[in-house]
Amino acid sequence: MKGRTDTPWWVRYLVFLMAMGLAGVILLVPLANVLFRAFSGGLGAYFGALADPDTVHAVFLTLFVAVVSVVFNTVFGVAAAWAIGKYSFRGKALLVTLIDLPFSVSPVISGLIFVLLFGAPSALGRWLDGHNVQILFATPGIVVATLFVTFPFVAREVLPIMEATGTDQEEAALTLGASPWQTFRHVTLPTVKWGVIYGVLLCTARAIGEFGAVAVVSGKIAGKTDTMSLRVEKLYQEYQGRAAFAVATLFLGLAVVTLVLKSAVEWRVKRALREAAPSTGSGQAPSEAA
């Protein structure tokens, strides 16, 4: 370890070991426990637990909800970031606050909001009931709750890049004869590409892992409205610890994939932000080979 401080080497190592030890206790030991418990009955039992029809249904429901949320939030997030980053309009600050709102509301409360909104006691709930539309305790409710919770991810990642890039390149494209769509497609989108990918990654991970909001609206009907995370909880409550941990390994795999992709994308986002600032080329040539 190298440093510019006068801290003695043994202090630095001690602090380092403490941090690593803490991470080990609260991260690695539980993870090892998950794997150990999942495979405690052997591979056959492990795959048997995963092949359970209700579990398979939960996996596909979770993937469906994640895809819908990611697609919607990507379209919305890029559009919102574009409007906020490139234009000034009345209500801009309000829109930014609204985008951040899901971050500051507890997921369980978010779920509860939808229960109150779509539930039988409300006028909307009665109207929906009268028209035979089922939102709560069905897939639409899960989608809506997940959408709400994952709302900010793409917009929040794309907005800083949009703002830092300014409007120079877009103005140039317009004077060069590009239509607004061509400008967006060929100029704006490529500059925020890595921000979008990063946002999609975070959004996907959260959509798959969401528990609180979904737990409130889903009704937890096995084989119908159980998502993966709800399934883990239910199996565990039913004393099927091994099956619960088997499903949990799927989350573990997802976490590893997310972590790897996240660190790969993160530095590209940083580079995009660095390059976004209008260059004021002062005339120095990095490689003047004419």
Add this chain to the structure above:
Amino acid sequence: MSIEVRNVTKKFGSYVAVNDVSVTIPSGQLVALLGPSGSGKTTLLRVIAGLEQQDGGAVWMNGVDVTEQPARVRNVGFVFQHYALFKHMSVAENIGFPLRVRKRRPAEIDSEVRQLLHLVRLEGFDKRYPSQLSGGQRQRVALARALAAKPNVLLLDEPFGSLDAKVRMELRQWLRRLHDEISVTSVFVTHDQEEALEVADRIVVMNQGRVEQEGTPQEIFEHPKTKFVMSFLGAVNIFHGRVQKGRAIFGGHEEEFEDHPHEEAKPAQGYVRPHELDIDRTPRAERSYPATVRHVNVAGPTVKVELLLRDQQTVVQAYLGRERYQELKLQPGEAVYVVPRQLRIFVQDEDDEDSP
């Protein structure tokens, strides 16, 4: 293609950036919009391009009212101060962009791009990205891109503003030659009077959102209409005198001054450039001011002499030719006479801000 700006006004909130400006830019000329920062020159350029919506007035191009046309159909080439190159596209892709959005055939785009690369002397740079180019090279890519769609007019916003002095000099001479070659009507914004005087066919001097004067570089330099133009175009010395009954009295010398035939005497200022001042040991028949030599700077192509007039307040600068300096052999502290060869007299207005 000519450009006509008719009574254009542009406000940002309560700030009037361009105030009722009318300018005509003749076809095929290279025109400079010259002024200090905040004079409205860039805003006017952006109004011409359609990047800024004016609050009043109209823009005509080649006899057609384009006021209501959006930027993308005006077919202007616009070169931004910070180039605004597409960072994720190579040089060739940048230059080909206006052709691609016009759905030209790839083969056609390729050959056009090659010609433009040749025009801006960047052959072999086609695969580079903007981040791999120097400032001057980026500027030339931006210019090639602006020219790719054969624009009606070329507009350049401080085209050399962010380059260092040497590259700047080279590029502006090159721009002049390029313009002579392709002769597209061009307007460039600059705050550098030397750049405007050297490159432009015509200069429009702007100040505080208005046009101060318009003309050829020679007209502007030799016959400035206002004090602002006079002092913005180079160093000046100011002598105080007065005008009365068609006469101007400066330094104990009277001369004809038709602009003020009135009985009432008014204070006036005489503006002289440093190279229009002569120095002598004896008073001359013309107006001459007794002064003391304060400082002599011999470095450079002319000898710069700083003098203090007898009023003990006014400091004047005179640039002498080397021969004249050899003749005089001036020493600091010496008492001499300053002789303005040419005096541009401006009568002082009552509401003049810079009145003493």
